[in-house]
Amino acid sequence: METIHCDETISRRRCPRTVDHIHHRRKMLEHEANANSTHSKTTGLPRKRFYRARAHSNPLSDSHFPVPISPSQVDYSVHYPQLFPSPDKFDGSKRIEFADVGCGFGGLLISLSTMFPETLMIGMELRDKVTEYVKERVVALRSSNPGQYENVSVVRTNSMKYIPNYFEKEQLTKMFFLFPDPHFKEKNHRRRVINLHLLDEYAYVLREGGIIYTITDVEELGVWIKSCLEGHPLFEAVTKEELEADAVVKLLSSATEEGQKVARNGGQTFQAVYRRIAPCVSNCEKH
Amino acid sequence: MEEESEKNPETDVAPALISVHPTHKFVSVAIGSDLRVFNLQESCVVTLTDVSGGHKDSIRAIRYSANGQLFVSAGDDKLVKIWATDSWRCIYSVVSEKRVSAVGISNDGMFVCFADKFGVVYVVDIEDHDVEDRVPVNKKAVPILSHYCSIITRLEFSLDGRFIITADRDFKIRVTVFPKNPVNGAHEIQSFCLGHTEFVSCLAFVGCQDYPRGLLVSGSGDSTVRLWDHTSGSLLDTYNCGAQAELLHSNGKEEEILHAVTDLCTTPDGSLVAVAIQSLPGVMLLRCNLSTRTLSFAKVISIAGETFIPTSIGAASSAPVLWMVMGASILHISDSVSLARVRAISGFTTSTSESFDHETSVLEDEEIPGGESLLQTLQGKLSVGKEAFSTAAEAVKTAMRNLLIKKQYSVERREFRKRGRNDMKIKK
Numbered sequence: 001m002e003t004i005h006c007d008e009t010i011s012r013r014r015c016p017r018t019v020d021h022i023h024h025r026r027k028m029l030e031h032e033a034n035a036n037s038t039h040s041k042t043t044g045l046p047r048k049r050f051y052r053a054r055a056h057s058n059p060l061s062d063s064h065f066p067v068p069i070s071p072s073q074v075d076y077s078v079h080y081p082q083l084f085p086s087p088d089k090f091d092g093s094k095r096i097e098f099a100d101v102g103c104g105f106g107g108l109l110i111s112l113s114t115m116f117p118e119t120l121m122i123g124m125e126l127r128d129k130v131t132e133y134v135k136e137r138v139v140a141l142r143s144s145n146p147g148q149y150e151n152v153s154v155v156r157t158n159s160m161k162y163i164p165n166y167f168e169k170e171q172l173t174k175m176f177f178l179f180p181d182p183h184f185k186e187k188n189h190r191r192r193v194i195n196l197h198l199l200d201e202y203a204y205v206l207r208e209g210g211i212i213y214t215i216t217d218v219e220e221l222g223v224w225i226k227s228c229l230e231g232h233p234l235f236e237a238v239t240k241e242e243l244e245a246d247a248v249v250k251l252l253s254s255a256t257e258e259g260q261k262v263a264r265n266g267g268q269t270f271q272a273v274y275r276r277i278a279p280c281v282s283n284c285e286k287h
Numbered sequence: 288m289e290e291e292s293e294k295n296p297e298t299d300v301a302p303a304l305i306s307v308h309p310t311h312k313f314v315s316v317a318i319g320s321d322l323r324v325f326n327l328q329e330s331c332v333v334t335l336t337d338v339s340g341g342h343k344d345s346i347r348a349i350r351y352s353a354n355g356q357l358f359v360s361a362g363d364d365k366l367v368k369i370w371a372t373d374s375w376r377c378i379y380s381v382v383s384e385k386r387v388s389a390v391g392i393s394n395d396g397m398f399v400c401f402a403d404k405f406g407v408v409y410v411v412d413i414e415d416h417d418v419e420d421r422v423p424v425n426k427k428a429v430p431i432l433s434h435y436c437s438i439i440t441r442l443e444f445s446l447d448g449r450f451i452i453t454a455d456r457d458f459k460i461r462v463t464v465f466p467k468n469p470v471n472g473a474h475e476i477q478s479f480c481l482g483h484t485e486f487v488s489c490l491a492f493v494g495c496q497d498y499p500r501g502l503l504v505s506g507s508g509d510s511t512v513r514l515w516d517h518t519s520g521s522l523l524d525t526y527n528c529g530a531q532a533e534l535l536h537s538n539g540k541e542e543e544i545l546h547a548v549t550d551l552c553t554t555p556d557g558s559l560v561a562v563a564i565q566s567l568p569g570v571m572l573l574r575c576n577l578s579t580r581t582l583s584f585a586k587v588i589s590i591a592g593e594t595f596i597p598t599s600i601g602a603a604s605s606a607p608v609l610w611m612v613m614g615a616s617i618l619h620i621s622d623s624v625s626l627a628r629v630r631a632i633s634g635f636t637t638s639t640s641e642s643f644d645h646e647t648s649v650l651e652d653e654e655i656p657g658g659e660s661l662l663q664t665l666q667g668k669l670s671v672g673k674e675a676f677s678t679a680a681e682a683v684k685t686a687m688r689n690l691l692i693k694k695q696y697s698v699e700r701r702e703f704r705k706r707g708r709n710d711m712k713i714k715k
Contacts, residue, residue, distance in 0.1 A: 197407070200474045
């Protein structure tokens, strides 16, 4: 979930008037050329202004979108048609391994897709319009780059409620939580996507050694996330050396729209990268 | 429009509950804020001692501990009361932040767990309870796990005590490893049992000496009873009660909701599962085969003479009696005491004996263990009027629907509510 409007129209309000004028004229021209098309003629990609959405969505409200009853009901042929041409062909040999929770406009997924072409990955987003945008973006990328981006997809869902409906136990190897909604008010802290109790569910879907990546530009939230992960018996911090060797870590601040904006404004970011470990405590207890 | 459903008093109707002491020593009925206990062994009323004055709002969950020494009651007044059954004194009173929807006691009787309406499960350590204290001790509860903002409907411990199982209104059953020291939280999820397509309303275990680990059975608003291997989370069998219930009383009326399963009760040998179903007068018995891991229909025991739809059922492991109660906390009929109706079925032991078909029978009021004095105690009065039944059945049904089934809004209504949203304006 994005914290601030990543809408071009809104950030442009801050631009000097002259620039705005130029933009406006260019937009007018573009508009004529495209004549109500939601996709850019030159790149074939969807245009964000047709997918405006509110910055926040309430994760506590009742959901009215379809949710698979169990992970076995997730239709891979809808998400990865090239790899799974028909729903019956799915044999469970290859399953989703990366989940980007609150994927927003999908910047990270697009970068990961080419970096790990053999790995299936999915973005989960609560805002329907943003999900629509990512869907269109993937379709456009697939058609302009044949053979590529076949391993990436997106689903509209409330991951705080339905993570176990999508993934089996120990299915994932990486989970991403980039620039989540900070929910400053104390009474809204339980809406934060990382909290001690939800980490139980993330630990359940992650396999041993799987990694959870988080980044935020809000210091208060950064501290909160770190303390949750630190206090959870099934996670341990990834060492500095490993972080430096991990190419994915660099994407956290550079690949997403939100990350680029923070970088542009010279903002600070706070990362927390933790590994899922074996439940040592209960094992010791048993023996 | 919204407000009216929000303040609807019918959501606050609580069904009457029944719980039976494991060795058939006591039967307890909770209706509204009223807790009624009858001593079956000595055939007398039990007087509860609680200096803090008992419950002040509807009781939503009651339960005896496995060894029968403890009894727990909790509900809408955000109080969890732990009673010692030897003296029937309230030894602990635990304050919850939210209304309590389910309670459980660990098999060793050392921890009481309760769940609130926001999906958080708390644990209270009662190991060190001092029997001599006259005043109930206030204990602090610690959160150990959470279903994200979903109402937890039932909380159960596995037969071997390794797992704590929680069911919620979002169709989920979560199986969590119950640690030696649960005060530090229960973070290791063993499995999720997913397959129900409506709220999960009840849980029970079936097991026997040859199969001590047991299997989990669950009932749901989707009118099915399902059998699970809770360690792996795999669904073993599904029995659809709706079809059978429909056959029995097809009054041609189209129901807008399914025949929700409201309660389950199993026999100690795990061969029989009693199922209480909304709108089924009586109780349905299912056979459970632990070796083939299947559920099958045994029979429906209907109750002649009155429309008795049990809201809660229970049995002791030592006596072959299935106890049932029907009632609701708030009835529009103005009576000074909340009324409940108690019935019992004999022969609730096993489905394996050959004479099974003849053995089970509904006990008449005079045949019931404890007799008239039990009925007087648990029901509030001896005879319960007919109109009370239909009101209770309807009220409980509405309350359950309002509480557990998601409200459905038409597309137009949702669009209308979004009319002021900025992101919707661009279309025009």
